[in-house]
Amino acid sequence: MPTPQQARAQASAITSGKAGPEAEAAPVSQLRTLFERHRLSPGHRRIAQYLIEHLPEAAFLSITDLADRVGVSQPSVTRFAAAVGFTGYPALREKLQAIALGSISGGAEENRGNELQSAVDAEIENLENLRRDFADPDQVIHVGRELSASTPLTVLGLRISASLAEYFAYAARRIHPDVRLVTRGGSTAYDALLQSYEAGGSWVLAFSMPRHAQETLAAVRVARGAGLRVALITDLALGAVADEADVTFATGTGSRLVFDSYAAPGLLAAAVLQAMTDADPERTQARLDEYEQISDQHQFFLRD
Incomplete structure (x- = not known):
């Protein structure tokens, strides 16, 4: 398994368009599923949105650093972790790291196209997610x-x-x-x-x-x-x-x-x-x- 430093470097390649589409789209889908099935307060939604938008880096932040980045208190992060079904922030961070590292190992090997093809693949993933949403119209x-x-x-x-x-x-x-x-x-x-x-x-x-x-x-x-x-x-x-x-x-x-x-x-x-x-x-x-x-x-x- 990559070290946190290697994961950040590889994740940087993902967000700059150098890895397969699944490496980006699938984690976002997983986090939406994880967070949206719970009723969150506005403050907790800010934390969730930050994690979705900055997963490769946020997955390895300490509770202090995450609180500073989002602009909330450390107890707010702890309460957020509990609100989405975890025993505490360490358990939530472990889940985030698994999603981030899984996207890296699963996506880089499948990249067979150029940058434009990767963009098309990412949109196909978006449409597939939308198709699942339309199961209940x-x-x-x-x-x-x-x-x-x-x-x-x-x-x-x-x-x-x-x-x-x-x-x-x-x-x-x-x-x-x-x-x-x-x-x-x-x-x-x-x-x-x-x-x-x-x-x-x-x-x-x-x-x-x-x-x-x-x-x-x-x-x-x-x-x-x-x-x-x-x-x-x-x-x-x-x-x-x-x-x-x-x-x-x-x-x-x-x-x-x-x-x-x-x-x-x-x-x-x-x-x-x-x-x-x-x-x-x-x-x-x-x-x-x-x-x-x-x-x-x-x-x-x-x-x-």
């Missing part, structure tokens, strides 16, 4: 119904998340009578959210991809304060924005390249759109038929 179906009934429906995506919000809003307008897209933060977002509530809206669909913007958190808080409910599509079910949302759908992003990719969040957004179409099939069909007539009349698209 009830929450997606329920939220789709709620979003379909919200008139107007506000879609929020700031900074890097704007592209996903724009995709969702573009498609949703084909099946929903009043979709309002918010891609600018600050007072502009506040105005749009307050106006949506005053116009009778009940839900906001928000996207928050890393790096998570402070203005997204502020906008979600404004929405909740105004009386709107928030459904969130993000990469982690732990964190400040997720804490504020009424419903959170978490799925992994591709982080093997310099800029993240969003295969799984994009598919999750499409699944919510599908749930919206199924929630009111008559309205959906009528609006799609009307749009086809208009697009033919004005020749929006090239003829095949």
Whole structure:
């Protein structure tokens, strides 16, 4: 078994894209399973999120160093360990080390591709995790119904998340009578959210991809304060924005390249759109038929 120093060096290769996809994606999945089955306080969620994001190094930290890195007290770390089912921090750290070292030994040998192929493999892992999540589609179906009934429906995506919000809003307008897209933060977002509530809206669909913007958190808080409910599509079910949302759908992003990719969040957004179409099939069909007539009349698209 590698020493802690060797593990850190090899783990550095993993996060820089020099090892197989399983070395990164599988540990994240394991930690999510470990932490998300427990009800955690906001302080404990901060510890969990740090461990997920910094596993190769965090697995070998002392309780003092981990507390300092997260910005919590040592007793908080001890209570966190107990909250997720361990007798104390040493037992939790042993589990973290097993996950980190197992990802190194299992992933490096299987690397047969280049950097771009590894990025694709990591996204495949994200999609496989999402497929398992879809084994129980009830929450997606329920939220789709709620979003379909919200008139107007506000879609929020700031900074890097704007592209996903724009995709969702573009498609949703084909099946929903009043979709309002918010891609600018600050007072502009506040105005749009307050106006949506005053116009009778009940839900906001928000996207928050890393790096998570402070203005997204502020906008979600404004929405909740105004009386709107928030459904969130993000990469982690732990964190400040997720804490504020009424419903959170978490799925992994591709982080093997310099800029993240969003295969799984994009598919999750499409699944919510599908749930919206199924929630009111008559309205959906009528609006799609009307749009086809208009697009033919004005020749929006090239003829095949």
